[in-house]
Amino acid sequence: MSVATSSLPVGPAGEERDFIQSATGRFVSQRRVRGMGVFLLLLAVVMALPFGLNVPSGVSAIFTLTTPPSVTVPNLVQPVRAVSIGLAIACALVGVVLIARKSTRGSYLVFSFGTVLFLWSFLVWVGRGTSLNFVSLLAETVIYSTPIIYGSLSGVLCERSGVINIAIEGQFLAGAFLASLVASATGDVWFGALCGAAAGALFGWILAFLTLRYGADQIIVGILIDAFALGLTNFLLQEIFTNHPNLNSPPVFQNVAIPLLSKIPILGPVLFDQSAIVYGAAVLLVGIHLALFRTRWGLRVRAVGEHPKAASTVGIHVVSVRYGNVIFGGLVAGIGGAAFTVGSYGQFTSNMAAGLGFVALAAMIFGRWRPFGGLGAALLFGFSISLVSFIGVLGVDIPSPLLAMAPYLITIAVVAGLVGRVRPPGADGVPYERE
Amino acid sequence: MRLELDGITKRFGPLVANDHVDLTVEPGEIHCLLGENGAGKSTLMNVLFGLLHADSGEIRIDGTPVTFADPGEAVRHGIGMVHQHFMLIPVFTVAENVVLGFEPTRRFGWLDRRRAHAEVRRLSSEFGLEVDPGALVETLPVGVQQRVEILKALQREARLLILDEPTAVLTPQETEALFRIMRSLRDSGRSILFITHKLKEVLSVADRITVMRLGRVVGSTTPDEADEKSLATMMVGRDVELVITKTPASPAEPVLQLEQLSVADERGVTVVEDVNLEIRAGEIVALAGVQGNGQTELAEAIVGLRPVRSGVLRVEGADLTDATPRERIRAGLAQVPEDRQADGLVLSMSIAENLILDQYDAPPFARHGVRDLSAMRAYGARALSEFDIRAASADVPAGTLSGGNQQKVVVARELSRKVKVLVASQPTRGLDVGSIEYVHRRIVDARNAGAAVLIISSELDEVLALGDRVAVMYRGRIVGIVDPAVGRETVGLMMAGAGEVPPPPPAVNATLGPGDGS
Numbered sequence A: 001m002s003v004a005t006s007s008l009p010v011g012p013a014g015e016e017r018d019f020i021q022s023a024t025g026r027f028v029s030q031r032r033v034r035g036m037g038v039f040l041l042l043l044a045v046v047m048a049l050p051f052g053l054n055v056p057s058g059v060s061a062i063f064t065l066t067t068p069p070s071v072t073v074p075n076l077v078q079p080v081r082a083v084s085i086g087l088a089i090a091c092a093l094v095g096v097v098l099i100a101r102k103s104t105r106g107s108y109l110v111f112s113f114g115t116v117l118f119l120w121s122f123l124v125w126v127g128r129g130t131s132l133n134f135v136s137l138l139a140e141t142v143i144y145s146t147p148i149i150y151g152s153l154s155g156v157l158c159e160r161s162g163v164i165n166i167a168i169e170g171q172f173l174a175g176a177f178l179a180s181l182v183a184s185a186t187g188d189v190w191f192g193a194l195c196g197a198a199a200g201a202l203f204g205w206i207l208a209f210l211t212l213r214y215g216a217d218q219i220i221v222g223i224l225i226d227a228f229a230l231g232l233t234n235f236l237l238q239e240i241f242t243n244h245p246n247l248n249s250p251p252v253f254q255n256v257a258i259p260l261l262s263k264i265p266i267l268g269p270v271l272f273d274q275s276a277i278v279y280g281a282a283v284l285l286v287g288i289h290l291a292l293f294r295t296r297w298g299l300r301v302r303a304v305g306e307h308p309k310a311a312s313t314v315g316i317h318v319v320s321v322r323y324g325n326v327i328f329g330g331l332v333a334g335i336g337g338a339a340f341t342v343g344s345y346g347q348f349t350s351n352m353a354a355g356l357g358f359v360a361l362a363a364m365i366f367g368r369w370r371p372f373g374g375l376g377a378a379l380l381f382g383f384s385i386s387l388v389s390f391i392g393v394l395g396v397d398i399p400s401p402l403l404a405m406a407p408y409l410i411t412i413a414v415v416a417g418l419v420g421r422v423r424p425p426g427a428d429g430v431p432y433e434r435e
Numbered sequence B: 001m002r003l004e005l006d007g008i009t010k011r012f013g014p015l016v017a018n019d020h021v022d023l024t025v026e027p028g029e030i031h032c033l034l035g036e037n038g039a040g041k042s043t044l045m046n047v048l049f050g051l052l053h054a055d056s057g058e059i060r061i062d063g064t065p066v067t068f069a070d071p072g073e074a075v076r077h078g079i080g081m082v083h084q085h086f087m088l089i090p091v092f093t094v095a096e097n098v099v100l101g102f103e104p105t106r107r108f109g110w111l112d113r114r115r116a117h118a119e120v121r122r123l124s125s126e127f128g129l130e131v132d133p134g135a136l137v138e139t140l141p142v143g144v145q146q147r148v149e150i151l152k153a154l155q156r157e158a159r160l161l162i163l164d165e166p167t168a169v170l171t172p173q174e175t176e177a178l179f180r181i182m183r184s185l186r187d188s189g190r191s192i193l194f195i196t197h198k199l200k201e202v203l204s205v206a207d208r209i210t211v212m213r214l215g216r217v218v219g220s221t222t223p224d225e226a227d228e229k230s231l232a233t234m235m236v237g238r239d240v241e242l243v244i245t246k247t248p249a250s251p252a253e254p255v256l257q258l259e260q261l262s263v264a265d266e267r268g269v270t271v272v273e274d275v276n277l278e279i280r281a282g283e284i285v286a287l288a289g290v291q292g293n294g295q296t297e298l299a300e301a302i303v304g305l306r307p308v309r310s311g312v313l314r315v316e317g318a319d320l321t322d323a324t325p326r327e328r329i330r331a332g333l334a335q336v337p338e339d340r341q342a343d344g345l346v347l348s349m350s351i352a353e354n355l356i357l358d359q360y361d362a363p364p365f366a367r368h369g370v371r372d373l374s375a376m377r378a379y380g381a382r383a384l385s386e387f388d389i390r391a392a393s394a395d396v397p398a399g400t401l402s403g404g405n406q407q408k409v410v411v412a413r414e415l416s417r418k419v420k421v422l423v424a425s426q427p428t429r430g431l432d433v434g435s436i437e438y439v440h441r442r443i444v445d446a447r448n449a450g451a452a453v454l455i456i457s458s459e460l461d462e463v464l465a466l467g468d469r470v471a472v473m474y475r476g477r478i479v480g481i482v483d484p485a486v487g488r489e490t491v492g493l494m495m496a497g498a499g500e501v502p503p504p505p506p507a508v509n510a511t512l513g514p515g516d517g518s
């Protein structure tokens, strides 16, 4: 009897699946997709009524599409009523598509398109009767998103190797503080940012040391680091900066316009006329993605995060890999911290990370522990902060504490409502015990 | 490589898993390690591979004492191991798993995917173990995962290869292929330590046999001096009935009915197609087939672990096609999953908790929403002795049990309630001869008590011994249902999709799948 184990009923040839696809996948249920569709229909109602019919006809919103040095683009004048109703119809159609579709593939993309329509309509409504600089709104979105991108990359690095980094918030604060101090003292932003990174890495090392060496609980150590960093920076702020304000007035990274690219209308000023710290985030984003999914290093890191024992049986040193990643992750979060001070704003202020370290973690989870996945959530959050500050300027009568809450609410809604069933790395948060 | 283990002792708390074990493996020798479930075989191998550290004793390689702080060092000393519970990363592809630690790269550590895939394809054809390099490991049936685990160890060209129950879920053909590889490795001077519970295999491949019981070496022999009976007696310490005797089935009304059932795998490919099957109360249908022909998916669909694409599933006439696993349990369905660690047990929970997972919220284990722990413990202790589960107590985590004893916990849980339908995949995977005898008897008892039983097994002997009817699956279809009396040859040919399909046995009205695969 010569029964070969031949011709299994398998799908597409193996060649078609690559190293990337083997990473954690997203599962979307039909029900959730329907829910998204219904949600879009509700949004469409809001767009059609309060944003649309409720606004007297003849009122327009003007979007400025130019910032001073770049190429001039004519303003976009939009009759509020007509545009909102048009967008409402489009949004409703997208909702219907989601409800009616058989396949769930690409549902998130379709849904995101629907929410963009809503945001547009919201902007038109907010800007009714005045003008709104759309380009600088987007450019600020990018700036506000930057620390969150660094933070979520830090989370990806740590958790892909199996260590939960709840200390991002603390690493932000440490990085922001030291970057400001050093840059003020030396007048060198680069050196400041470097020291900020080092401060983050140091806190990364503490996390690694306590959890990997002594098997301490990762969450608890992380929270302690957050609390410690907050207390320490507040203390030093009092002790040093109040008496020596000159030590807390660092130079900041100047915008560097990239030749040619920065000339592209709208996109140019938004993406290609930013500071080195923003470009750095982009570079790290691509770099970490490729390293994680295309290199030997990445394969081993993911192996350690998924199944450390299996990794150790092929000779991978689990603890060293984790040390490396947690310290590297701390370093990245430290740069993110520097972005708060020398990146844009300059001064260090008390608790200036304001929970964004946790938002970054949420972004990372939303992004399924993948670098580019977290980008979407980071941008959304950056957009809501930037929007809130714009609305503040426009003087819409919404109580300001409520406004300040909005970005966090949006994050909760997105993360809780949209994330669905995500699967963390198999050994995420599980200490590795060798016997 | 000449390997000497000298007085290896390993304790887990009060339990002595290895008690002054001495063992020598000569170069160019296939050395079989036999022993009951929980005898300490895997523990010994894990000590040797650096996963565990001995409390005392010495390991010598070619006369030089060595100590391994971690498996990496064992690997560097030329030791390779196929683990009883696979060391595979579920979310990685087959290729990624095989090359991990020895990745082919281009510049800057860039992974060379093409070379990895080519390498796996080469190994797979060289060793006759078919795998798809691009498939995600977690989506593969255990039999295929086993092939991956073996390929992974083989590519390292170890000087000493440890094989911890590699054949538990292999088909006879795959086992034969593995034996050919083992023999050729031996002939080129490598040493092999081979663990199995299948005595036939031991007799056919071993050069030397060492038997362990309760952590000690109790004897050593060679295939020429021993036979199945003597080996079994040596292992278990009593005579064992190797072939199950059962009375003829007296099937009553149909209980489990599958009508035109189709099931898809993770990638949306239809892997079970238009299956019609009816199992009556009081009969055992054994499903034979080469791993990967849809048996796993069919079983998962029946128990509710996988959605049905089309068709209907009925239990006692009630439509359970879309029922949740819980509803199915309430309807009298029981299942032994093929992957006990992934689908059968919560490894971090105690044995007792695992034993009542299906009824933790019902009396006597819970009243008014409050659990009764002493009832659970008492029950656990009873099950331990009834099913001969070797553990310090019912309170230890299920994950610390030996492989075979974990299997017994699953079987004990599923067979301890009143079942109307039992779906058992590889029910005796990793069990020793004594335990197989017991589990087989329990399955036959369940049948006699009126259950409809579906057995899925890659072990043809088991299929033919247990089945009142044998259904053969090939490429997702049932290509024939025959009387086990037709014999191994015929069933084997049908499994390959080649054989002529004999007419269905007259006594029962079997329903054939519409397509007959030839």
Ligand SMILES: Nc1ncnc2c1ncn2[C@@H]1O[C@H](COP(=O)(O)OP(=O)(O)OP(=O)(O)O)[C@@H](O)[C@H]1O
Residues within 6 Å of the ligand: B012, B015, B017, B035, B036, B037, B038, B039, B040, B041, B042, B043, B044, B084, B390, B391, B392, B400, B401, B402, B403, B404, B405, B430
């Ligand atoms: N990590 C552990 N903690 C506590 N006890 C353990 C641990 N690992 C193994 N044991 C115990 O050691 C004994 C030997 O287990 P081992 O896995 O070596 O058995 P085995 O001979 O491989 O059995 P099987 O044939 O079932 O695989 C068992 O009683 C088991 O419960």
Ligand SMILES: [Mg+2]
Residues within 6 Å of the ligand: B041, B042, B043, B084, B164, B402, B403, B404
């Ligand atoms: Mg074992």
